[in-house]
Amino acid sequence: MAYPNEAAPSGQHPAPLPADSEPTGSGPEAHGPRLASVVVFVHDLDASADFYQELLKMEVTVRTATAALLVGRSGFQVYIRAVGPHAAHPVGHVGAQYVIWTADSPADFQRCERVLRARSDQVDTRHGEGFTVIEGRDPSGLPVLVAYPGPEEAARLEIISRIYV
Template structure:
């Protein structure tokens, strides 16, 4: 949904949250909902639980024959659902396709980079305006991205062309 002051444009525009009008019915301290969980369909939930547990520093709290629940120290959850080795992930269809994680600091970013380089067959690092983004693959071949610093520390002033071209 566009705000009334937004004009149509041919490309992505930087967001200016401080100048955006407050949504109706919100007070000055209202932040809106936060992302609490991500559900990822994977080929093998055991291999994926090991991978995401190490990369994201999360613990498996529940495991069934076809699913696993990982939880971070701050309560964020990753649900892994096994859908079999022949399931595909069609890029270009509607729905979430990428989740970008934020490292906790420069040391944590280096740790994530080491994990991705050790456990991923394709790893790419790129610099953007004020932050670094590393991309690898999980055991199902899904892209996994980690950035540092996060958007709460360095505003994102551009959309990385790979994700909208």
């Protein structure tokens, strides 16, 4: 079984790499591309920008009449694009369905839970093997999931039930 070149946090096991993928060096290119941005289409730009700013602790760096760019401390970006109050979001169609965020700490996870409970009428908590996921809704009704700890600290050994619902 192949593992990434980096050591796992103490007491944890890294997730195995697929059998046909071996690390090919020690530089950043050895790990392949990483996710840098997410684009979210929303009903109300102001409400959504406020929500994601508070939940994800990001700053709005660019804003137009119909879009905003939020940037986090690590440089990760969330583009929010208003598409109107009646635009549909069909679940189960081809394409990305959910983004699962990882809280920085237990205290940050509790903060995210407070934000979701204060701003969402649908909040659910699930426990996996070694991690917890809370799910709420953004102002457009889109699912928002936050997990703790992240996959770097607790390898995912199961597929969460939300993927099948």
